[in-house]
Ligand SMILES: [Zn+2]
């Protein structure tokens with residue numbers, strides 16, 4: 001979609017941190033800023049790690065912004081500042097514990113939820129889902145559950161349509177998107193799966209898509225607009241509408257191709 005004009009004083013998508021402000025909220029609220037100590041730094045780093053693992057969408061921007069830098073190195077060179085309220089909310093163990101419960105309820109394959117890991121302390125989860133697990137695929141395990149649960153019988157992704165379908169559906173899921181990032185062919189990547197996990201994932205995503213009040217095209221459109229607007233692009237309503245219709249057309253073609261392939 002071509003913008004009608006671009007504002008010269010463009011506002012970039014804010015991935016950088018202004019270290020003069022609170023590291024968390026990044027606002028210049030007239031509150032006294034405190035200087036982050038070594039222990040505070042470790043607590044924040046730990047909270048970032050856990051919130052990332054438990055897919056905390058509410059603080060995704062903070063997480064992405066702070067994960068993009070080496071906090072320990074920055075701590076050595078400048079003084080990092082924060083609002084006490086922002087810090088205590090972000091590192092709050094009870095809130096993080098709640099995120100973990102929510103995450104585990106949504107992502108544990110049924111039958112493998114262990115009560116001991118749920119009641120375990122948040123600071124030392126019995127089976128922490130490491131950032132590595134999130135981002136890198138363990139090729140010996142099922143791509144969906146990444147565990148050895150129930151049976152060791154896993155199927156290899158053998159066909160291109162199957163590979164494409166999984167990769168396409170994975171785009172709708174935060175964890176799977178991270179895990180399969182950079183993989184364009186699951187056959188070449190020796191992707192394995194439990195049939196049960198595959199069915200569950202497919203059903204979950206398809207249900208999400210259908211039940212979502214904002215359809216896929218609208219989400220794509222909003223993303224495009226959001227990105228463009230951050231760069232100062234201005235669009236006419238007519239172009240936006242046309243783009244929406246084009247996206248619907250593309251989506252329809254993809255959906256129909258999917259039916260024929262499978
Ligand atoms: Zn703040």
Ligand SMILES: [Zn+2]
Nearest residue numbers: 142145194197
């Ligand atoms: Zn599995």
